[in-house]
Amino acid sequence: xxxxxxxxxxxxxxxxxxxxxxxxxxxxxxxxxxxxxxxxxxxxxxxxxxxxxxxxxxxxxxxxxxxxxxxxxxxxxxxxxxxxxxxxxxxxxxxxxxxxxxxxxxxxxxxxxxxxxxxxxxxxxxxxxxxxxxxxxxxxxxxxxxxxxxxxxxxxxxxxxxxxxxxxxxxxxxxxxxxxxxxxxxxxxxxxxxxxxxxxxxxxxxxxxxxxxxxxxxxxxxxxxxxxxxxxxxxxxxxxxxxxxxxxxxxxxxxxxxxxxxxxxxxxxxxxxxxxxxxxxxxxxxxxxxxxxxxxxx
Amino acid sequence: xxxxxxxxxxxxxxxxxxxxxxxxxxxxxxxxxxxxxxxxxxxxxxxxxxxxxxxxxxxxxxxxxxxxxxxxxxxxxxxxxxxxxxxxxxxxxxxxxxxxxxxxxxxxxxxxxxxxxxxxxxxxxxxxxxxxxxxxxxxxxxxxxxxxxxxxxxxxxxxxxxxxxxxxxxxxxxxxxxxxxxxxxxxxxxxxxxxxxxxxxxxxxxxxxxxxxxxxxxxxxxxxxxxxxxxxxxx
Numbered sequence: 001x002x003x004x005x006x007x008x009x010x011x012x013x014x015x016x017x018x019x020x021x022x023x024x025x026x027x028x029x030x031x032x033x034x035x036x037x038x039x040x041x042x043x044x045x046x047x048x049x050x051x052x053x054x055x056x057x058x059x060x061x062x063x064x065x066x067x068x069x070x071x072x073x074x075x076x077x078x079x080x081x082x083x084x085x086x087x088x089x090x091x092x093x094x095x096x097x098x099x100x101x102x103x104x105x106x107x108x109x110x111x112x113x114x115x116x117x118x119x120x121x122x123x124x125x126x127x128x129x130x131x132x133x134x135x136x137x138x139x140x141x142x143x144x145x146x147x148x149x150x151x152x153x154x155x156x157x158x159x160x161x162x163x164x165x166x167x168x169x170x171x172x173x174x175x176x177x178x179x180x181x182x183x184x185x186x187x188x189x190x191x192x193x194x195x196x197x198x199x200x201x202x203x204x205x206x207x208x209x210x211x212x213x214x215x216x217x218x219x220x221x222x223x224x225x226x227x228x229x230x231x232x233x234x235x236x237x238x239x240x241x242x243x244x245x246x247x248x249x250x251x252x253x254x255x256x257x258x259x260x261x262x263x264x265x266x267x268x269x270x271x272x273x274x275x276x277x278x279x280x281x282x283x284x285x286x287x288x289x290x291x292x293x294x295x296x297x298x
Numbered sequence: 299x300x301x302x303x304x305x306x307x308x309x310x311x312x313x314x315x316x317x318x319x320x321x322x323x324x325x326x327x328x329x330x331x332x333x334x335x336x337x338x339x340x341x342x343x344x345x346x347x348x349x350x351x352x353x354x355x356x357x358x359x360x361x362x363x364x365x366x367x368x369x370x371x372x373x374x375x376x377x378x379x380x381x382x383x384x385x386x387x388x389x390x391x392x393x394x395x396x397x398x399x400x401x402x403x404x405x406x407x408x409x410x411x412x413x414x415x416x417x418x419x420x421x422x423x424x425x426x427x428x429x430x431x432x433x434x435x436x437x438x439x440x441x442x443x444x445x446x447x448x449x450x451x452x453x454x455x456x457x458x459x460x461x462x463x464x465x466x467x468x469x470x471x472x473x474x475x476x477x478x479x480x481x482x483x484x485x486x487x488x489x490x491x492x493x494x495x496x497x498x499x500x501x502x503x504x505x506x507x508x509x510x511x512x513x514x515x516x517x518x519x520x521x522x523x524x525x526x527x528x529x530x531x532x533x
Contacts, residue, residue: 028340252400252419252438255381271359271378271399272340280358285378287399287418289456290438 001149002176003029006237006244006267007277008142008296014263019138021277022145025268026126028276032269033147036160037129038121040172040239041143045116049091050099053118054108055157057084065106073102083132097167109158114170116241121160142298144237144244146174153199163203165210170241173209175202176269177234177254205230209238220295223247227291235288237267243297252290259285265296306330310337318344326352345373351390365392384411403430412501422449425466433503441468450494452503462532463514469494471507479532480518486511
């Protein structure tokens with residue numbers, strides 16, 4: 001199972017409402033993934049540095065060390081702790097990968113580093129996630145989300161979706177399915193110097209796509225390339241600061257439903273999740289087709 | 299004894315799926331013949347494994363397996379439906395006045411399943427009888443391994459149509475992206491077109507289209523060494 005959701009506002013003039021829409025969709029998808037829920041959302045852009053989201057859990061020491069490590073190296077205009085999460089705003093010339101490595105070294109589980117990306121995920125229902133981390137009303141115009149029913153790898157906060165495409169700023173992915181050539185591809189990417197931080201196959205999709213983007217492919221080209229190289233069953237959503245893409249495997253083995261009009265795009269594993277965000281708009285949704293790749297810009 | 303109402307309305311709001319199905323069964327047990335179900339909200343497994351010939355109308359979108367395993371009821375969905383509409387039914391039918399997900403009418407042995415709009419992948423997979431009518435487009439591997447029965451697609455069909463079908467008839471009104479292993483296109487006979495016209499008129503679908511008839515080429519019925527290449531392709 002697992003539920004995935006994506007929401008994007010096309011109309012730049014409309015007030016941001018993607019965070020609320022995603023939380024409503026994920027709550028509707030709770031039965032597809034009671035283990036955890038999470039979102040990747042895009043707030044105001046920091047051109048002079050990054051927003052970091054990391055997990056210290058119950059180890060307060062890790063939070064203290066992380067803040068110290070950050071302040072030793074960079075200007076830190078804001079540091080906030082909420083229920084096991086550390087959120088840092090930092091001004092720096094360092095790369096997202098360097099920032100993540102520094103914080104990793106002091107024990108923080110770094111979930112996202114981006115100019116605007118923030119990943120928040122936990123072993124709780126989407127409505128509680130929204131409440132706990134104050135996500136309702138978060139000023140994002142697009143984002144992706146996930147409810148997890150684990151069929152491989154551990155059930156904990158780090159193995160929940162979304163996954164950041166470390167070390168590439170602002171790229172995140174959610175996925176319903178399995179990547180069956182995971183171990184082979186992981187070894188290939190490790191030989192290229194990428195490091196993996198969980199045993200979850202979705203992390204591989206994130207790194208795979210980000211590697212292609214880094215080689216100059218467009219979002220659509222990178223996702224299309226994945227159709228030939230990722231083996232298994234998948235419907236996945238991949239987001240960047242500019243927009244997102246959806247892809248469904250060549251055998252159409254995992255679900256995906258789309259609603260699109262002039263104002264919004266909503267994608268979910270099941271249609272009722274789209275209705276949870278938009279109200280019931282009959283007959284305007286359709287299934288993503290086998291091998292179909294679609295991209296949108298926010 | 300009070301008179302039993304034959305016309306019952308059930309509102310799903312606030313009810314668990316099991317409670318909805320229990321109420322549907324209870325109403326049928328008391329002699330209801332017309333059920334209206336409000337606010338189904340995409341719930342899965344609604345009105346499954348029922349017999350008799352009641353008419354059950356869902357006002358809104360339903361989830362997976364609506365009306366599955368039925369042996370007679372006529373189910374109407376005024377909305378869209380998720381995966382596996384009417385899977386494995388033996389008789390009766392489901393009519394979706396909207397779009398539906400993948401695996402519509404999987405493995406049915408009888409009955410009539412109609413979707414007015416588009417459907418996802420693998421509609422009529424392993425069809426063992428009965429009739430399936432899709433008004434719009436059908437996705438990847440439609441009619442995969444169908445064994446007998448009739449499938450009508452008003453719009454376009456995706457890749458791999460009728461792959462490894464044994465017998466049965468597929469009629470397509472639109473374009474076929476590609477045929478599956480051992481599926482062949484023929485021109486429909488006047489008699490077949492007559493039956494098609496009758497069927498489509500009865501379900502309120504457009505009749506006049508440039509119909510193509512897809513059937514099994516019969517080359518995969520028995521293994522023959524000389525046809526090894528064909529088998530390799532099918533696998």
